[in-house]
Amino acid sequence: MMNGKPGNGSDAFKSITANEVEVLIDGKKVVAAEGELLVEAILREKEIPHICYHSPLMGPIQTCDTCMVEVDGKLVRSCGTKVSAEMVVVTESKRAKDARSEAFDVILGNHMLYCTVCDNNNENCRVHNTALDLNVQHQVHPFKPKPYEVDMSNPFYRYDPSQCILCGQCVQACQTVQVNETLSIGWELEHPRVLWDGGMQIGGSSCVSCGHCITVCPCNALMEKSMLGEAGFMSSMPITALNKMIDVVKAIEPEMGYGAIMQVSQTEAKMREERIKQTKTVCTYCGVGCSYDVWTKERKILKIEPLHGDTNQISTCVKGKFGWDYVNHKDRLQTPLIRQGDGFREASWEEALTLVTSRLGAIKQQYGPDSLAVIVSSKCTNEDGYLMQKFGRAVLGTNNIDNCSRYCQSPATMGLFRTVGYGGDSGSIENIAKSGLVLIVGSQTAESHPVLATRVKRAHKLFGQRLIVADPRKHEMARRADIHFRPRPGTDLVWISAMSRYMLDNGYAKQEFLDKWVNGLDEYRKSLEPFTLEYAAKTCDVPLETLERVAQELAAARSIAILWAMGITQHTRASDGSTAISNLLLITGNYMRDEGGAYPLRGHNNVQGAGDLGGAPDYYPGYQRVTDPGIRKKFEDGWGVALPPARGMDNHEMVDAAHEGKLRAMYLAGEDMIQADSNANHVGGAFEKLDFFVVQDIFFSETCRYADVILPGCPALEKDGTFSSTERRIQRLYKALPELGDSRADWRITQDIANRMGAKWNYQHPSEIMAEMASLTPLYAGVSYERLEGYKTLQWPVAEDGTDQPVLYLDRFPFPDGKARLYPMSFHEPEEALDSDFDLFLNNGRILEHFHEGNMTYRVAGIKEETPERYLEISEDLATERGIESGRWVRVTSRHGSLVIKVLVTSHVFGKQVYLPLLSQEGPVNILTGSHADEATNTPAFKETAVRIKILPEQGTNPLHPLNPRFSGKPTPQTGVEVERKWKRSDYHMPGTESLVQIHTSK
Ligand code: SF4
Ligand code: SF4
Ligand code: SF4
């Protein structure tokens, strides 16, 4: 257990103080923060080599010795030395320079400089650049290849031990940033190397292919396979020819020195600028909002490089780093399709748009505007979505508009609206990391929001953060937690409310905060009467002692951040569960501060944006009510049309209305409702009844089967725009690739349809759409493309002068009196209960590698290879009771449907609970789930389904692929690189401590 113990990493990260001190660097007085790493202070003044030092996030690693300087007359590593007052630092003495040169010479003994034919020769290789900076001509330590094979066993990247300089940055990233704890260095081996799980091959180890290690590797030892043979002009040559080239380099070096060779490689690297394009984009999978550069060569995606994102810095997960094959997949829709009998035929845009507009127009005329509906995509940009809702309201004349947050996030938004006023995270991911205690309820954060999870894992591992997880499943965060408990599904609001009562009863409530900022305490307190810990223990099926421990932890915590997701929001009391969470945060005073707070984790990349931009039946952009006459007038003036005054239908109501014949046509973008809604059969039946159905997507989804016209939209890499992430962070993405085939950016398609129906829109670029949205939306008032240029971001609300608000509530809550509101609680049992016929509880959710149903990720070869099929997780107890093993086929039947699937026996689920990942090439999970929904928002109660299993005769293979990290991975936790073990080696000496090796540099 390393939680809280200072180590190679944690101690160094922690000791910066706010004090500024003066130090002398090469005779110049410099101001620095006391306790910061000296290398940082030096690098603000001048360049010095620092191969193994990456950033404050990664901390000092101290393996390379290339940053040696003299401090108060003593040779030290500047990355391993903290600034203190009046330090005298000399970087330019011969002694310091010789030490740095010697250290680099040792590195060259581990790394062959074949830059001209290396795919990493892209002007950012730190070994290459340091060789140039030091003007290295000849090396003293000869290059010695290590006696290990290149490891190609991971689908996405490779490790070449012979090129590995043993800097340990990959280990540091894996152990302290990603905290997957796969990597270490075998310092005691005769030939040290990086080890996966202590010595496995990469494929099949615990490596989750997040890519952190590759991103920080300073050379070509770790590389994306997609770069190999592609980045360089000559790197694709056969290995025999390549080896001959390398031999030539070796032969030239003694006579000519590296200078001439480096000139050639520099020229070759420069030439690459012409053909490799680097474009900033934002991840198109989950709501965390990682941003990065995508490297492309024509349409080929060479790699993803995260470095500068405010959210993620060097972090990605497997989907963001490697999940891009789908963009060029042969299944992409590239031309409009029109239904012909039971199939579809290709059509021109002219024909398709003419049909769409004439049919929508005719239906509107015959049945009225409210016979039409629009579904906005939470995968598309804010600008795409803004235009779609504007089209629905201003052109079709209906508020029948919704987006997929109805399936997951609406209850969280409702809980926050009721209590604190805005439907968004109350702080940033950074504020979560700072919190004293993180409570995760109903969220498999490491699977569904992986990069956000890394920040919690890191704070817990290195900085003593406490972690409590309430979840039926023992997922990674649960395994790491200080307390994990498993409330009976659907009862979370009971134990959460009991915690509030405990705080009030025992004097732990933040009375001062409540007095000043919160209304409704008396009524709320009265409603808590039944919610004792004893009642909660009984109702939630959790031992009383566990709840007492949780209560004591919460009472003792400096600050509490609560993270929740679909384990709360997909129940019949989902809005109340979310409300209970926000109540508890108010009682404990965890709003209005820069740690702690409410974090409803948004699922899709732009589901926050889809709500922000008005993709809802009751709100214009910025959560401005359609029923408020003053607001409506503002939009009528802005858009120049009369707007419908009444709330429209949400997508749950749309489905019912289609069944009833009230809804006649729909225009849906980027949403596979058949797979995403709660009851596939019911939704399919509704679509069949529509007179006309337009679907805009990038692939032929299940939902497309019901369409009359299918319009080919574009994925994020093919358009400009913005996304808004879970932390309310608005970020720009830039067009990296041209539209494939005849596909078009979604906003262009909507504009074309609108104009053919009489609108006179003339948007030339998404920036104009954002400017309009900002002018009508106080939360986005100061948002502009200029203010979001490159990696700049803004977190709403954004004032007109561009000031944003990483902490959402600073000096008031957005209610008329500026005060938050406690909301009284009550409880009744979940709708679906177990009985003798349906004796198992079905849970479901995402898994790390696939995004939801897998429309994109199943089209990524490496992900498909590692995780080719779905399975039903069952507990070891259940497997023993029924006499089955992993791979056995079973029929799972609920009160609503049934499907056939293989089982996986696992310790992640318990007793009579089973778990079905959402990814589904084989048929969606919502074949099993019913139509019951959250009472306040109509969000389907996906997580309240009783099932039974029937064992089928066929025994198949284990559904987990041996390459999958869950198959046999065994992580090796360390606090970091453990460089002390290197320093103990008999063949190591610190440069400058023995007679220096003089390596040759040119004058
Ligand atoms: S989990 Fe794998 S890809 Fe991620 S940092 Fe660790 S070794 Fe690298
Ligand atoms: S593989 Fe790891 S230790 Fe080797 S050079 Fe790359 S980052 Fe450094
Ligand atoms: S954590 Fe989410 S946003 Fe970040 S790379 Fe992964 S899928 Fe993309």
Ligand code: FES
């Ligand atoms: S940068 Fe300081 S030891 Fe490597």
